[in-house]
Amino acid sequence: MSDAPIVRPLPVSGFPEWLPEVRLVEQRWLDTIRATFERYGFCSVETPSVEALEVLTAKGETSQEVYMLRRLQADADDDSARLGLHFDLTVPFARYVAAHFNDLVFPFKRYQIQRVWRGERPQEGRFREFTQCDIDVINVDQVPLHFDAELPRIVHEVLGTLGVPPWTLNINNRKVLQGFYEGLGIGDPLAVIRVADKLDKIGLAGVEGLLTTAVGLDPDQVRACLELTGIRGCDPGVVEEVRRLGVKSDLLSEGLDELAAVLGDLADLPAGDVVADLSIARGLDYYTGTVYEAKFVDWPDFGSICSGGRYDNLAGSFIRRNLPGVGISIGLTRIFAKLLAEGLLTTGPSSPADVLVVIPAAPRRAAALATAAELRTRGLRVETYHQPDKVARQVRYASRKGIGFVWFPPFDDGRAHEVKNMATGDQSAADPATWTPSAG
Amino acid sequence: MSDAPIVRPLPVSGFPEWLPEVRLVEQRWLDTIRATFERYGFCSVETPSVEALEVLTAKGETSQEVYMLRRLQADADDDSARLGLHFDLTVPFARYVAAHFNDLVFPFKRYQIQRVWRGERPQEGRFREFTQCDIDVINVDQVPLHFDAELPRIVHEVLGTLGVPPWTLNINNRKVLQGFYEGLGIGDPLAVIRVADKLDKIGLAGVEGLLTTAVGLDPDQVRACLELTGIRGCDPGVVEEVRRLGVKSDLLSEGLDELAAVLGDLADLPAGDVVADLSIARGLDYYTGTVYEAKFVDWPDFGSICSGGRYDNLAGSFIRRNLPGVGISIGLTRIFAKLLAEGLLTTGPSSPADVLVVIPAAPRRAAALATAAELRTRGLRVETYHQPDKVARQVRYASRKGIGFVWFPPFDDGRAHEVKNMATGDQSAADPATWTPSAG
CATH class of the missing domain: 3.40.50.800 (Anticodon-binding domain)
Incomplete structure (x- = not known):
C-alpha cells in the first residue's frame, strides 16, 4: 500500500448518501412519486443543474444560498464565473417554458424530480444537496384556479401512498396579505410580508418590534397585522374571520375569494389535513397568489416538507409574455432523511436480486x-x-x-x-x- | 408586463435539456438500463454531486476539468472553496466503498446513474453536464478476472436492447503497455502511455516525435512502441502478435494472459463487436489492468461512448485496504444526443397520459x-x-x-x-x- 497520506473518505457534511438497502427504499419512493404524477398526466422535464446567474436572480432574494461555479484551472475565456447551481426547480422550469415556448402544448403540466443545491450551514432537515419533486402548471394568460387545489390533492395522494406520518398543508394567499396591508394604508406591503415570514424564528414580539422600527408602522397597523397573522382554521369560515377585521381593498377581496374557493375544493380531504393559515407568506418574492407550506404534525419545529404557490410573473418575465403558473414541491430528501433518522423506514435488501x-x-x-x-x-x-x-x-x-x-x-x-x-x-x-x- | 431588461431564457451552452417528447424516450432508456443492471443483481448507489477537492484529485490528472464551488455571498467560515462537482462516478464510488466499508457486503456490485460535470469547452459529443451509467465491482483483496468480461457483456446487452447503431468495444490491458515499455528498458512507462494516448489527436508522426523529444526514447524503442500501438484484432491470436515482437517482462506476460482470457470469455459475441486494440490506454492514471473504450462504427471520429477498466489502487487508497475494482461506464447523454441529432430517435408523445x-x-x-x-x-x-x-x-x-x-x-x-x-x-x-x- 502507498505511504501517501490517507484522504478521509466521508461524504461532505450536508451532502447525504445512503447505503444500498436505504437507497432501494428511496428508489421505491421515487417510482411511486413518478407513477402518481404520471397518472395525472404530468410529463417529465429535467433542466440543467446549472443556470446563468441572471436567470437564478431574475426574481427574488435567495442569492445568499446560491453555489456558483469556478473552473479549478480557469483560463482567459472562462465563462463559469457567471454560472450557478439551481436552488429550486421553479425558476429553471419557468426559464425552460420561456425557452421552448413555441414547442410546448399549453397548459403545460410537468413534473420534475431533481437535486437542488443551497450553500447553507447544514443542520437537522437542512441539506446542501437534496432532491425535490415538483409539479407545476404554466399556461398562456391564465391558469384556472382549480389547479391551486388539484396540485396539493396530488401531493396528498403521493404522501398517503408513501405512508408518511401525519402532516398539515397550510394554505394562504399572497393577495390576502398584500391587499390587507394595502387596505391598512401601508406603502410597502412586501416589507411587512418579509417581516411576518420570520414569525417562526423571531416570535410575535420580534415581529411586532420589526414592524414598528424597521417598517415604521403605527400601533393600529401593527395590531391589525398581528391579528391577521393569528387567524388559522380548517374550514372556509376562516375567510369570514378575516373579513370581520374590517379592512377593505379590491386585492384583499379577490384573495379571500380565491382562498375560499381552494379550501372549498379540498373540503373532502380528511379534517385537519388542509388548514388556512394567514401567517404563511413564503419568503421568496415570486409568489403572487395561493401559497402552500406543509409540516409534520408531530414535529412542528421541523422545517416545511412541501411548499409552493402561484407565480404570475416568473416565466413570462423571460420573454414578455403573460405566462402565469402554479406549483408545489415535495421536499423528498428532507422527509426521507427524517423518517430514516426516526427509525420509521423499513429498509430493503441490499441487492435487487430475486x-x-x-x-x-x-x-x-x-x-x-x-x-x-x-x-x-x-x-x-x-x-x-x-x-x-x-x-x-x-x-x-x-x-x-x-x-x-x-x-x-x-x-x-x-x-x-x-x-x-x-x-x-x-x-x-x-x-x-x-x-x-x-x-x- | 415589466420594463426590466429581458433575460435570455436559453439553457447554458454545453448543458443539454430536452423537450418532453424527447425526455420521455430518455426515461425509457434509463428504465431499460436500470432494469438490465438489476437483472444482473447490481444494486443502486448514488453519491453526492460534490466531493472534497482532495478526494477528486486523490488519483490522476483531471484537475483541469473540475468545476469547483463558491458561495455567491461567502462569509468567513465558508468551506465551499474546497468542494467540487464530481467529473466521473468511479472516484466517488471508490470513496463511498471506503467510507461504508464495514456496512457493505463484498464483492460489492453497484450501478450508478448520475450526472457528472466537466469544465470543458462544449463541442459535438462533449457536454459540460451529462449523465453516465456505471457498473462496477469492488472486492476485498481480489476481483475475479471474469468480471472484466461480464461487465462489457452487460453493456453489450443494454446497448443492444436500446437499439444503438453498431459500435465496437476496444479492449486493452495497462499491464501489457507498462510491461512492454519496461521490457524495452524504458524508465517512465507512464510517460509513454500518456503520449501514446494522444494518438487519436496528434497522429502517428506526432506520437513518434513526442516519444523521441519529450520522453527521450531511442529509435529502436520508438519503433517497438509504434509497432505495439498498431496491433489490433478480433481474436485471442492478437496476443501472439504482441509476443512475436520479442519484448519480455513478467508484467507483460501477466497482462497478455489477462487480455487473452477476457477476449476468450467474450468470444461468443458477434464478430467485430469486441476488438483488442493495443493503442488504447485511457489517459486517467487510476487504471491498472483491463481498459475499455467503445466507439460508434459509423462515426469513428466521434468520442468514446463507453469506457472503463480495472483499478486496483483507488478505493483502498482511502483507508489502506486492498480494494481492487473493475467498472465500465455508458456515456448516456453522448449516445442519446448523437442519435437525436442524427434523426435516429423516434420521439414519444409529449404527455405520459393514456x-x-x-x-x-x-x-x-x-x-x-x-x-x-x-x-x-x-x-x-x-x-x-x-x-x-x-x-x-x-x-x-x-x-x-x-x-x-x-x-x-x-x-x-x-x-x-x-x-x-x-x-x-x-x-x-x-x-x-x-x-x-x-x-x-
Missing part, C-alpha cells in the same frame, strides 16, 4: 451461468456468486444481502435444479424455464 | 373528474382537460400531445360513456370500471 445462483464447484460454472441467463430472459433479477466456493458461504452471502432465493444448478448432469427459499428454509426441485419467486 | 377526459360543459365537470379518478384507481394515466371548452379544441389538445384516447363522460345523466381511439378515429361506448387501452 435469486442467487451458486457455483458449487469450478466445473459447474458454465451450468450456473447458463441457468442465470435463462432466468434473466424471463425477467428475473439474478446474481451469480462470483467464484466456486463452499455452498454454506454462498448461502450466507445471499442471506446477508437479503436475496430471497438460492438456486442450486445440478451438481452433476442429469440431476435436477433445486431452489432454497431463504425465508422458510424449504428446498425443492425447480425448472428454470417455469419457476417464479411466488411459486418458490 | 387518456384525456374532456369536460364538454361546466355542469359536467364533476362527472369528468369522477371518471378520471375511477380510471386512475385502475392504474391508468389520465389527464382531464383544464376547463369546459369546445370538444373539438379538447380533441385537438389530445392530438397535439400524442394522447391515444379521448374519453367523453356522459353529456346527460343516464347516457353511456364513450371513448375515441385517436389512431383509428373509432368512437364507441366504454365502461370506466373495465375499459383498457388495449381494448380501446
Whole structure:
C-alpha cells in the first residue's frame, strides 16, 4: 500500500448518501412519486443543474444560498464565473417554458424530480444537496384556479401512498396579505410580508418590534397585522374571520375569494389535513397568489416538507409574455432523511436480486451461468456468486444481502435444479424455464 | 408586463435539456438500463454531486476539468472553496466503498446513474453536464478476472436492447503497455502511455516525435512502441502478435494472459463487436489492468461512448485496504444526443397520459373528474382537460400531445360513456370500471 497520506473518505457534511438497502427504499419512493404524477398526466422535464446567474436572480432574494461555479484551472475565456447551481426547480422550469415556448402544448403540466443545491450551514432537515419533486402548471394568460387545489390533492395522494406520518398543508394567499396591508394604508406591503415570514424564528414580539422600527408602522397597523397573522382554521369560515377585521381593498377581496374557493375544493380531504393559515407568506418574492407550506404534525419545529404557490410573473418575465403558473414541491430528501433518522423506514435488501445462483464447484460454472441467463430472459433479477466456493458461504452471502432465493444448478448432469427459499428454509426441485419467486 | 431588461431564457451552452417528447424516450432508456443492471443483481448507489477537492484529485490528472464551488455571498467560515462537482462516478464510488466499508457486503456490485460535470469547452459529443451509467465491482483483496468480461457483456446487452447503431468495444490491458515499455528498458512507462494516448489527436508522426523529444526514447524503442500501438484484432491470436515482437517482462506476460482470457470469455459475441486494440490506454492514471473504450462504427471520429477498466489502487487508497475494482461506464447523454441529432430517435408523445377526459360543459365537470379518478384507481394515466371548452379544441389538445384516447363522460345523466381511439378515429361506448387501452 502507498505511504501517501490517507484522504478521509466521508461524504461532505450536508451532502447525504445512503447505503444500498436505504437507497432501494428511496428508489421505491421515487417510482411511486413518478407513477402518481404520471397518472395525472404530468410529463417529465429535467433542466440543467446549472443556470446563468441572471436567470437564478431574475426574481427574488435567495442569492445568499446560491453555489456558483469556478473552473479549478480557469483560463482567459472562462465563462463559469457567471454560472450557478439551481436552488429550486421553479425558476429553471419557468426559464425552460420561456425557452421552448413555441414547442410546448399549453397548459403545460410537468413534473420534475431533481437535486437542488443551497450553500447553507447544514443542520437537522437542512441539506446542501437534496432532491425535490415538483409539479407545476404554466399556461398562456391564465391558469384556472382549480389547479391551486388539484396540485396539493396530488401531493396528498403521493404522501398517503408513501405512508408518511401525519402532516398539515397550510394554505394562504399572497393577495390576502398584500391587499390587507394595502387596505391598512401601508406603502410597502412586501416589507411587512418579509417581516411576518420570520414569525417562526423571531416570535410575535420580534415581529411586532420589526414592524414598528424597521417598517415604521403605527400601533393600529401593527395590531391589525398581528391579528391577521393569528387567524388559522380548517374550514372556509376562516375567510369570514378575516373579513370581520374590517379592512377593505379590491386585492384583499379577490384573495379571500380565491382562498375560499381552494379550501372549498379540498373540503373532502380528511379534517385537519388542509388548514388556512394567514401567517404563511413564503419568503421568496415570486409568489403572487395561493401559497402552500406543509409540516409534520408531530414535529412542528421541523422545517416545511412541501411548499409552493402561484407565480404570475416568473416565466413570462423571460420573454414578455403573460405566462402565469402554479406549483408545489415535495421536499423528498428532507422527509426521507427524517423518517430514516426516526427509525420509521423499513429498509430493503441490499441487492435487487430475486435469486442467487451458486457455483458449487469450478466445473459447474458454465451450468450456473447458463441457468442465470435463462432466468434473466424471463425477467428475473439474478446474481451469480462470483467464484466456486463452499455452498454454506454462498448461502450466507445471499442471506446477508437479503436475496430471497438460492438456486442450486445440478451438481452433476442429469440431476435436477433445486431452489432454497431463504425465508422458510424449504428446498425443492425447480425448472428454470417455469419457476417464479411466488411459486418458490 | 415589466420594463426590466429581458433575460435570455436559453439553457447554458454545453448543458443539454430536452423537450418532453424527447425526455420521455430518455426515461425509457434509463428504465431499460436500470432494469438490465438489476437483472444482473447490481444494486443502486448514488453519491453526492460534490466531493472534497482532495478526494477528486486523490488519483490522476483531471484537475483541469473540475468545476469547483463558491458561495455567491461567502462569509468567513465558508468551506465551499474546497468542494467540487464530481467529473466521473468511479472516484466517488471508490470513496463511498471506503467510507461504508464495514456496512457493505463484498464483492460489492453497484450501478450508478448520475450526472457528472466537466469544465470543458462544449463541442459535438462533449457536454459540460451529462449523465453516465456505471457498473462496477469492488472486492476485498481480489476481483475475479471474469468480471472484466461480464461487465462489457452487460453493456453489450443494454446497448443492444436500446437499439444503438453498431459500435465496437476496444479492449486493452495497462499491464501489457507498462510491461512492454519496461521490457524495452524504458524508465517512465507512464510517460509513454500518456503520449501514446494522444494518438487519436496528434497522429502517428506526432506520437513518434513526442516519444523521441519529450520522453527521450531511442529509435529502436520508438519503433517497438509504434509497432505495439498498431496491433489490433478480433481474436485471442492478437496476443501472439504482441509476443512475436520479442519484448519480455513478467508484467507483460501477466497482462497478455489477462487480455487473452477476457477476449476468450467474450468470444461468443458477434464478430467485430469486441476488438483488442493495443493503442488504447485511457489517459486517467487510476487504471491498472483491463481498459475499455467503445466507439460508434459509423462515426469513428466521434468520442468514446463507453469506457472503463480495472483499478486496483483507488478505493483502498482511502483507508489502506486492498480494494481492487473493475467498472465500465455508458456515456448516456453522448449516445442519446448523437442519435437525436442524427434523426435516429423516434420521439414519444409529449404527455405520459393514456387518456384525456374532456369536460364538454361546466355542469359536467364533476362527472369528468369522477371518471378520471375511477380510471386512475385502475392504474391508468389520465389527464382531464383544464376547463369546459369546445370538444373539438379538447380533441385537438389530445392530438397535439400524442394522447391515444379521448374519453367523453356522459353529456346527460343516464347516457353511456364513450371513448375515441385517436389512431383509428373509432368512437364507441366504454365502461370506466373495465375499459383498457388495449381494448380501446
